[in-house]
Amino acid sequence: MRTDEPRAINLKDYRAPDFRIDTIALDFALDPDATRVAAKMHVKRTGAKDAALVLTGEKLKLLGLRVNNADVSPANYKVDDETLTLSGLPDEFTLDTLTEIVPAANTTLEGLYVSKGIFCTQCEAEGFRRITYYLDRPDNLAVFTTRIEADKGKYPVLLSNGNLIKSGDLDGGRHFAAWHDPFPKPSYLFALVAGDLGHIEDRFTTMSGRKVDLRIYVEHGNEPRATYAMDSLKRAMKWDEEAYGREYDLDIFMIVAVSAFNFGAMENKGLNIFNDKVLLASPDTATDDDYARIEGVVAHEYFHNWTGDRITCRDWFQLSLKEGLTVFRDQNFSADMRSRGVKRIEDVKVLRMRQFQEDAGPLAHPVQPQSYITIDNFYTATVYEKGSEVIGMLNTLVGPEGYRKATDLYFARHDGQAVTIEDWVKCFEDANGRDLSQFRLWYRQSGTPTIRAEGAYDAVTKKYALTLKQSLPSTPGQPDKRPMHIPVRMGFVAKSARGIPLTLEGENAIGLEERVLELTEAEQRFVFVDVPEEPLLSIGRGFSAPAHFEVKASAADRAALMARDADPFNRWEAGQALATNVLIEMAETEHSGIAPRADAIYVDAIGEVLAKAEADHAFAAEMLMPPSEGELALKMQPADPVAIHDARNALITAIAAAHGETFRTLYDKLGPAGTFTPDAASAGRRRLRNVCLRYVTAAETEDSARIADRHYRSATNMTDMIAGLAALVRMDRPERDAAFVHFHDRFADNPLVLDKWMSLQASSPLPETIATVRKLMTHPAYDIKNPNRVRALIGAFSANHLRFHEADGSGYATVGDVVRALDSINPMVAARMAAAFENWRRYDDKRQALMRGELETTLKKPGLSSNLFEVASKMSG
Ligand code: 0A1
Numbered sequence: 054m055r056t057d058e059p060r061a062i063n064l065k066d067y068r069a070p071d072f073r074i075d076t077i078a079l080d081f082a083l084d085p086d087a088t089r090v091a092a093k094m095h096v097k098r099t100g101a102k103d104a105a106l107v108l109t110g111e112k113l114k115l116l117g118l119r120v121n122n123a124d125v126s127p128a129n130y131k132v133d134d135e136t137l138t139l140s141g142l143p144d145e146f147t148l149d150t151l152t153e154i155v156p157a158a159n160t161t162l163e164g165l166y167v168s169k170g171i172f173c174t175q176c177e178a179e180g181f182r183r184i185t186y187y188l189d190r191p192d193n194l195a196v197f198t199t200r201i202e203a204d205k206g207k208y209p210v211l212l213s214n215g216n217l218i219k220s221g222d223l224d225g226g227r228h229f230a231a232w233h234d235p236f237p238k239p240s241y242l243f244a245l246v247a248g249d250l251g252h253i254e255d256r257f258t259t260m261s262g263r264k265v266d267l268r269i270y271v272e273h274g275n276e277p278r279a280t281y282a283m284d285s286l287k288r289a290m291k292w293d294e295e296a297y298g299r300e301y302d303l304d305i306f307m308i309v310a311v312s313a314f315n316f317g318a319m320e321n322k323g324l325n326i327f328n329d330k331v332l333l334a335s336p337d338t339a340t341d342d343d344y345a346r347i348e349g350v351v352a353h354e355y356f357h358n359w360t361g362d363r364i365t366c367r368d369w370f371q372l373s374l375k376e377g378l379t380v381f382r383d384q385n386f387s388a389d390m391r392s393r394g395v396k397r398i399e400d401v402k403v404l405r406m407r408q409f410q411e412d413a414g415p416l417a418h419p420v421q422p423q424s425y426i427t428i429d430n431f432y433t434a435t436v437y438e439k440g441s442e443v444i445g446m447l448n449t450l451v452g453p454e455g456y457r458k459a460t461d462l463y464f465a466r467h468d469g470q471a472v473t474i475e476d477w478v479k480c481f482e483d484a485n486g487r488d489l490s491q492f493r494l495w496y497r498q499s500g501t502p503t504i505r506a507e508g509a510y511d512a513v514t515k516k517y518a519l520t521l522k523q524s525l526p527s528t529p530g531q532p533d534k535r536p537m538h539i540p541v542r543m544g545f546v547a548k549s550a551r552g553i554p555l556t557l558e559g560e561n562a563i564g565l566e567e568r569v570l571e572l573t574e575a576e577q578r579f580v581f582v583d584v585p586e587e588p589l590l591s592i593g594r595g596f597s598a599p600a601h602f603e604v605k606a607s608a609a610d611r612a613a614l615m616a617r618d619a620d621p622f623n624r625w626e627a628g629q630a631l632a633t634n635v636l637i638e639m640a641e642t643e644h645s646g647i648a649p650r651a652d653a654i655y656v657d658a659i660g661e662v663l664a665k666a667e668a669d670h671a672f673a674a675e676m677l678m679p680p681s682e683g684e685l686a687l688k689m690q691p692a693d694p695v696a697i698h699d700a701r702n703a704l705i706t707a708i709a710a711a712h713g714e715t716f717r718t719l720y721d722k723l724g725p726a727g728t729f730t731p732d733a734a735s736a737g738r739r740r741l742r743n744v745c746l747r748y749v750t751a752a753e754t755e756d757s758a759r760i761a762d763r764h765y766r767s768a769t770n771m772t773d774m775i776a777g778l779a780a781l782v783r784m785d786r787p788e789r790d791a792a793f794v795h796f797h798d799r800f801a802d803n804p805l806v807l808d809k810w811m812s813l814q815a816s817s818p819l820p821e822t823i824a825t826v827r828k829l830m831t832h833p834a835y836d837i838k839n840p841n842r843v844r845a846l847i848g849a850f851s852a853n854h855l856r857f858h859e860a861d862g863s864g865y866a867t868v869g870d871v872v873r874a875l876d877s878i879n880p881m882v883a884a885r886m887a888a889a890f891e892n893w894r895r896y897d898d899k900r901q902a903l904m905r906g907e908l909e910t911t912l913k914k915p916g917l918s919s920n921l922f923e924v925a926s927k928m929s930g
């Protein structure tokens with residue numbers, strides 16, 4: 054158990070530093086077991102005369118220290134585990150330090166570490182302090198020059214930020230390269246890579262005609278699998294010029310793929326470092342979802358060049374300033390590259406599964422947190438995805454032109470600065486002449502608001518009165534809430550086929566058929582006039598706010614909205630709401646011992662969707678699938694994992710029984726066409742066909758196994774192979790084991806593909822899944838030191854709602870054991886995996902006790918990291 058409780062850092066305590074480091078020259082002599090880092094910094098006093106300079110540094114051996122080229126007397130400096138404090142300093146001086154680190158022993162994957170023989174760095178948020186003593190905080194912007202020296206045979210490629218200024222050979226088989234980054238940056242954007250890497254290259258001409266070299270570095274042999282990322286990069290560069298007027302600013306832009314990485318990727322200036330999982334793709338190794346993810350992450354990191362690098366955060370409480378905005382940018386890029394409607398549905402699904410869950414539990418925090426123990430724990434769905442939704446609402450409120458004016462002002466006003474969320478919102482106010490005081494609450498209040506809509510139509514006066522009520526539950530540390538400023542996009546759907554204009558009482562022009570209402574009070578009434586017939590209400594179109602929209606509607610009304618709402622998002626939403634009602638009722642019925650029965654209105658509505666499926670394959674695929682078990686669990690208290698699983702299966706089986714023929718015909722018709730291309734239309738066709746496969750194999754008979762097996766064996770790309778295996782993994786049939794052995798042998802030398810093999814087995818609903826997972830933990834391809842392997846097996850298992858919540862607690866123990874073991878190796882990833890226990894309060898008493906037990910055991914672990922301490926104590930408290 055920890056004896057010293059880690060200290061919390063609070064936003065209200067922010068103070069600008071007393072010194073500024075404006076240049077730093079780093080010199081690395083690389084050696085996995087003893088790397089020497091010499092740093093020469095130019096430092097100026099900016100605060101009090103007598104203030105000491107406190108630099109952060111962790112796991113460093115200090116070998117040399119000089120101020121203005123003279124040794125520092127021991128009386129004038131002090132070193133502890135986390136800091137180097139210098140006193141008696143002049144107002145301006147050069148500081149030289151020499152430190153030694155052990156990259157090969159660094160399993161945290163923060164700072165400088167070695168991944169498969171390649172040196173690489175991860176400095177966000179506070180990794181630079183594991184490289185050298187520094188003002189490791191985002192508000193110190195410095196110009197970096199980096200010289201790297203290493204064995205030429207083992208590390209022929211030496212990279213850092215900026216432009217290459219010099220390179221050459223040295224004695225003893227060593228060589229060096231020197232890089233200079235002219236753009237002042239915080240230390241978290243520093244990067245270094247050294248290793249034996251292959252690369253592909255291309256060129257991009259910016260809108261002002263500058264030529265930029267583009268390079269993607271990968272392990273030798275993987276070069277062909279980097280071409281899709283390169284293509285995505287060029288499209289992202291072009292899009293940012295068009296959508297935001299942002300041009301790239303260095304002569305070279307580099308990406309490096311590494312196999313051991315804590316997150317997806319990192320936006321280091323001019324040298325992005327990627328988890329190879331979100332970079333490498335070929336038709337036979339990557340699914341359509343992988344391709345889409347690569348496109349999105351490549352764009353995300355590239356977009357950070359302006360939203361994060363050129364304009365950065367003053368402190369880590371402002372994290373959403375760069376992350377929420379950059380997610381909003383990458384989501385819109387992907388929407389433009391693919392289908393906007395389908396992309397919105399996918400993004401909302403993720404938001405609901407991850408962010409709504411977070412916001413409703415013990416880890417809830419505002420988009421701008423007020424306090425943290427470890428900032429690593431705040432790279433969350435709230436900061437990223439809800440942060441993006443908040444920007445989407447700003448966009449809705451000021452309109453696309455107002456949005457562009459605001460971002461233009463933001464770039465003009467703050468280029469080269471470290472700023473705050475407040476500075477960002479101010480640009481929206483100044484560019485649009487609007488008061489956003491109340492809107493700011495979206496950054497400060499945690500929790501997901503509920504918006505209740507109630508409409509009343511008067512056939513005599515032809516008026517429709519809409520009452521909107523908002524409420525926000527209390528969340529940890531925030532017992533009382535204030536009403537927020539919420540854009541509510543809405544429209545009417547006529548029972549006849551006509552469009553209905555939305556004219557509010559008192560307006561003297563006929564309104565449009567869709568409009569955005571601004572809800573600012575706890576309760577507000579909007580009266581529409583000249584409404585010719587009683588309409589159906591379509592509210593929260595495009596998911597115009599990250600809220601629960603609640604409206605009373607009959608199953609028949611929802612089925613009508615599913616078929617006819619002008620807004621594709623709300624067509625999907627009506628189907629999800631209908632399915633959810635049906636499924637929760639079925640789950641609760643099972644609870645009382647009566648066999649669950651599917652609802653005829655929903656089953657018929659699915660028939661209508663099928664009849665129109667050919668019009669938009671990807672959209673139909675979304676319409677045809679009911680919410681996941683995890684999503685349903687958020688709607689049932691206490692959530693019953695077995696009843697939810699059974700209800701969902703029963704519904705799918707009932708739909709399959711009613712429309713089996715149609716699914717089969719569609720399945721055959723959508724069969725493989727020509728060679729593989731990863732574009733959205735082809736991916737949509739595959740997705741719909743694989744949804745058909747889900748229904749065609751729903752009965753889990755011998756015949757189902759045969760069809761799934763044939764699907765797997767005849768697949769010509771990874772998407773279809775995985776769909777075949779996913780169908781088989783549900784069935785206790787001989788084809789299943791044979792196919793998994795076959796797949797394993799075919800991809801035995803490809804860790805990223807074996808990850809999929811592990812994930813599929815970990816997500817099986819069959820009773821032996823926990824035993825399988827435990828066995829896979831001893832498979833040679835599993836490696837607790839590589840986050841991708843742990844996420845593939847343990848992360849996928851935690852998301853297996855049925856088996857993770859096994860009544861005897863064996864699922865909890867499996868994950869709990871891994872989390873505790875991982876904590877000694879990689880605390881950041883351990884803390885993230887622990888979020889599996891986040892919603893323990895939503896389950897029955899027995900499961901609650903078992904999950905709490907895991908958290909308590911974790912809190913007692915000797916040497917517990919502050920990362921895991923922070924999440925486990927918040928969860929169990
Ligand atoms: N800024 C990155 C996310 C990131 C954060 C921390 C990391 O290592 C500890 C790595 C990446 C992004 O938003 O893509």
Ligand code: ZN
Binds near residue numbers: 353357376
């Ligand atoms: Zn980011």
